[in-house]
Amino acid sequence: MSSTTTIHAGYAPAGPHFPVAVPVHQTTAYEFPSYADAREMFALTKPGFTYSRTGNPTVAVLEQRVAELEGGTAAVALASGQSAVALALLALLGRGDAERAGADGHDGGPRTVVAARQLYGGTLDLLTDTFADFGYRVDFVDHQDLDAWRAAITPRTRAVLLESITNPLAELADVPAIAEIAHAAGVPVVVDNTLATPVLYRPLEHGADIVVHSATKFLGGHGSALAGVVVDGGRFDFAADPAKWQQLAAPKARYAAGSGAGASLVERYASCPFAALVRSKYLHDLGPALAPDAAASILRSIETLNLRVARHGANARAVAAHLAGHPAVARVHHPAVLAGTDPESTTARIAARDYPRGAGSVFAFDLAVDPDRDPDAVGRFIDALGLFKLVANLGDTRSLVAHPAAMTHCRMTREQRAAAGIAETTVRVSIGLEEPEDLVADLDQALLTVDAARAGDLDPQEGRVAS
Ligand SMILES: Cc1ncc(COP(=O)(O)O)c(C=O)c1O
Incomplete structure (x- = not known):
């Protein structure tokens, strides 16, 4: 274009x-x-x-x-x-x-x-x-x-x-x-x-x-x-x-x-x-x-659309690749990650065929926690984020985060969400134009709360990482 x-x-x-x-x-x-x-x-x-x-x-x-x-x-x-x-x-x-x-x-x-x-x-x-x-x-x-x-x-x-x-x-x-x-x-x-x-x-x-x-x-x-x-x-x-x-x-x-x-x-x-x-x-x-x-x-x-979308996409690929290797993340739903993990999936095939410039900067990932054992994990993670803003929007210069199960998809039952591939621990991000290393650092420090919970070090009464 x-x-x-x-x-x-x-x-x-x-x-x-x-x-x-x-x-x-x-x-x-x-x-x-x-x-x-x-x-x-x-x-x-x-x-x-x-x-x-x-x-x-x-x-x-x-x-x-x-x-x-x-x-x-x-x-x-x-x-x-x-x-x-x-x-x-x-x-x-x-x-x-x-x-x-x-x-x-x-x-x-x-x-x-x-x-x-x-x-x-x-x-x-x-x-x-x-x-x-x-x-x-x-x-x-x-x-x-x-x-x-x-x-x-x-x-x-x-x-x-x-x-x-x-x-x-x-x-x-x-x-x-x-x-x-x-x-x-x-x-x-x-x-x-x-x-x-x-x-x-x-x-x-x-x-x-x-x-x-x-x-x-x-x-x-x-x-x-x-x-x-x-x-x-x-x-x-x-x-x-x-x-x-x-x-x-x-x-x-x-x-x-x-x-x-x-x-x-x-x-x-x-x-x-x-x-x-x-x-x-x-x-x-x-x-x-x-x-x-x-x-x-x-x-x-729109005058800067080409530049912005390219940078959004490059940042998103960097963040998605980092998350895909993080122990506190169970799954990353980004076509660039799928190209490696499930290249025969429809999304990966269509991305390779029809999206030569990448498939965007809005994607989701699932935290590696059991929501029944630790129902507050997503909230703790989101509240620990600093750069990522909790906002019901996407496509902004700023990086944004949302929790579909509690926000955009809250009117569906848990079973309907599961049928649509949305887990209770699915987090959506819209990656902005900040420096990618700053975004990764922000996610990493917030994921510490999830890591700790998985390892069982979280004090459930206090709602914070036990020191
Ligand atoms: C894919 C998509 N279509 C349509 C809309 C509705 O647009 P608006 O919020 O500008 O009314 C949104 C809003 O989030 C959207 O994400």
Whole structure:
């Protein structure tokens, strides 16, 4: 991925002042040059900014830049990654009520999303709770089980959803193989590329149709702004089945004003009908707009994305290798470690095939303790850390730590967590940009509490290492 794109895409300084950095257009609305212009812009027959809920010049630079970085045709920036995931899926699902059974194999049940079981907890909440309220059905599959994807996709399925690198275990799935299965059933593939970023992986080049991001993480990178992005790959052929994709392929009354009367979004926006739908209907109607100052903050960070992600990755590999040799650590869930310990695993194979620049800096490791004998070990370890901050975030310049069983995955039962490969002693880290030897030293001194516990030297009454 090109650093030239991270620095220049979507913006060229313009008169009268030619500001070299992208200006923050702190405005809610825009004066129309004339009444005729206003009428055409509202009819979507003339491009232009009407109101900052659906478009803003600063936000538009971010949209153009991320679209180019991902190799898509257009993007829509939103207030958070959560809204990006939600709007992308809502736009594909359309109506929530059941359709009539028909000759196309539709059995009259609700529309479905087939999703990887290994998803960010907030996405799981959206799918299992809010989408259920809306009347959609979500079927979960193990992301590496191709037969499970094949079995779960039906004529009612409108979207396939997975993460390129999963959280917290940094597992990888075979996106091209999943895309082949989905495409054979006429279903587009949505990939959440938050942990990988386009520096490490560009899902559209591997068969995905739509990419979503929490730009709050590595794209922003400094833990100072929330944002999300939906990228339209522009290749999925919604017009091939107009009955299935009515929201894109059929004329809509709400777009009937002006000279484009009667045209469908596919006809009007041939290269990016999906992004047009997300913006003109879902962003417009539901309103999760990105503020221009947040967009400018993310843009500033994207300029250094290539450098940062490379350093995050190098630090993570150094830390993961050190942990893998530590007696207080039972297992390290990082693709670089798996390449040595389990090279035939799906994650190691996909990493070798599709991730030439490494597979990220968010990973997990299991402490070598028995949680039933010593249930406080993870808490002691985390509280002993100094540089690593206990924070519900990732992709920051700072190194962060979290305990999935008590935090992101606390709503699952212990058995559900175990089925997802998450032990009670699993610790997640997001490796920052500090000096790697400082990170290793911090982990080592905190692991002393675990070492001591394993050796039975910990005074359980005192909760500290017996001297
Ligand atoms: C993979 C992934 N997708 C989406 C989200 C949601 O993004 P946001 O917190 O920006 O709403 C997160 C947040 O942690 C995430 O990790």
